[in-house]
Amino acid sequence: MGLGTTLAVSLVGLSGHVVEVQAHLAASVPGFTIVGLPDAALSESRDRVKAAVTSTGLPWPVKKITVNLSPASLRKHGSGYDLAVAVAILAGAGTIASAGLERIVHVGELGLDGRVQPVRGVLPAVLAAVRAGYRDVVVAAGDAEEARLVPGARVVGAASLAEVIALHGGSADLVREVEPVRRPQPTLPPRPEADMSDVLGQHTARAALEVAAAGGHHLLFVGPPGAGKTMLASRLPGILPDLTDAEAVEVTAVHSVAGTFDPARGLIRRPPFEAPHHTATPAAVVGGGTGVPRPGAASRAHRGVLLLDESPEFQPRVLETLRQPLEHGELVIHRSGGAARYPARFQLVLAANPCPCGMAVGKGTACTCSVTARRRYFARLSGPLLDRVDVQVEVLPVTRADREGGPGEPTAVVAARVAGARAAARARLAATPWTTNAEVPGRWLRDLLRPRDRMLGAIDAALDAGTLSLRGVDRVLRVAWTLADLAGHDAPTVADMGQALLLRTRGHHG
Known part of the structure; x- marks a missing residue:
């Protein structure tokens, strides 16, 4: 024996x-x-x-x-x-x-x-x-x-x-000479990061992108085809800071399980970027499969960016399953072979046309959609989902003046401001489990502002009018703190509060 x-x-x-x-x-x-x-x-x-x-x-x-x-x-x-x-x-x-x-x-x-x-x-x-x-x-x-x-x-x-x-x-x-079995090559080639200087005009949308990057906020762009929504969104990873050592190991582990990691490049140090097509199934976006579920695009975007372009065209089931990771930063997938937990703390970027034809923006547009059609189209993005999106902005068409105005600020300049704002937030949150403003509970932020209750006047008015939900109030506060970090303020000013409220409500349509 x-x-x-x-x-x-x-x-x-x-x-x-x-x-x-x-x-x-x-x-x-x-x-x-x-x-x-x-x-x-x-x-x-x-x-x-x-x-x-x-x-x-x-x-x-x-x-x-x-x-x-x-x-x-x-x-x-x-x-x-x-x-x-x-x-x-x-x-x-x-x-x-x-x-x-x-x-x-x-x-x-x-x-x-x-x-x-x-x-x-x-x-x-x-x-x-x-x-x-x-x-x-x-x-x-x-x-x-x-x-x-x-x-x-x-x-x-x-x-x-x-x-x-x-x-x-x-x-x-x-022991004899054996040819080692080579690893399967990753199915996704590395994506070169494009530069912010390629974006002409769009000053409001660029500012919103910077705020989203500085605070880790979710973002909604609403605008007609060709306005630059996808171009802006694809440049968000470039202005995000490098991953920390712990984050790099965590992200690399997800991609190792998914089979999309190339060890020759070392740990993944840059925030990942995922942009599934609007025909993607729930399993492709949130993960799944028979037996033990595999990570989907939402988990592969952990510590990075998940872009849903033409977001109203996604299946409602796909959009609603994103509510769990948006709230908790992880996905729990149950299958007959067991339950698997995958981290999914990503920044969600939604890009949407305002109506089926896409032209219902600004005055004098050639939109042929009825009011009912516009409302039905944009209603595919449910209220609970939009309520979790901190920054919502309208992207207007690029004008000739924008085109002749020359290139905007390059990625390196914007990324430096984002890094400074992130450092300010980390210093303020050093004794907490959070690192970005988007993660901080609203109650904690309100306690910080308690000595300055007058700051909350505009937000309280929006809450009373029904423009904001209680969750929306917390998210406006988070954006206000991010604006303060970008401006170098110790706490949000009345102007920061007003700007945060504007960034929260400008993207609503129909």
Whole structure:
């Protein structure tokens, strides 16, 4: 009888749990069983592991093999357990030394020829192992670069099972030249950031974009086709500050699970940008799929920007499912294979035409839509959704004067002001769990302004008139603090309050 033990990682969403992999070899009728709530892909591990061991040149133990994945109550998904299962069996058979293996994490899929294949989600898996106190990790050679991005991890990349056997004191004669399996290339190419100087005119919309960037606020642009709504929105990531180290690891982990991360570029340091088409399904936007759900565009935009262009054209189900992440900064997706949590603290940018024909802006326009058609079209953006959007502005068509006025300020100049405002907010919020004004509860902001109650006169009047909801009042306060940070004020002035109220209400139509 032999017993071998090593470690693997179970990943559900971005939450990793270290799993103990035990292999028990008994002198009984030969067989191979995996217990501990494995899914179909993990159950197939029996055939992959057996073929990989024999392809490496080792005899398969003619014994009753039972592999237990502990804790047994936790559902196990995917093929990333193959390497750990093989190592535990070989340790139980005495092919490799078992001492110390119980402190080493193995993550990798095995090919029938013995090669170790890369798997998705290596970065969050290794991060979970290190946080649990296990720093030694063996992964596929194609995943080693990504795994080494985790601080504190001691990573070994192996191209084949034979290399892993040699690493753990087995026969070095088994090692032979094997071409490492390359990681699948990301499905999304890197997006070059465009410059703000490309935007002609649109001074109000540019100012709104700067306010949104400085405070982390959600934004709505309403205007006719060709006014520059999409051009402005696509430049928002460029004026946002770089991600902090903790944010970079978090964002990179999401993209690792989604399969859109290229480890050759290192951790993702710039805010991501996602712009799904209006025909996208709820699963594509918020995440989903069979078994364990995958992150969608909303999670891939974590700490960055999610642009919904032609937003009234999106399915109502898609728009309404965004209310959870807008409020809580995360998505919880329930499927038969379990529930997955993905962070989704993004800045939402909605771009919309004012009516079906898009021309109902300004005087003398050639809009042919009835009042009812305009109201019905814009009503596709529900009140509860719009109530969560802090900055709402009207984007007017570009005039000849705008075109002849020359380029506007470049991204670098605007980004410097945004960085200064963010620094002021961080200093004020240093003793709190928040970092941007958009995250701060309204009650906390009102308490700061209590000695200056006269500042709230215009907001109270809007509340009494029904122009603002209670949630809207809080969001106006957040924008007012952002305007104060941009202007270098210690607290919002009456002018900041008025400007914040204007930015909140200007985008409403029909």
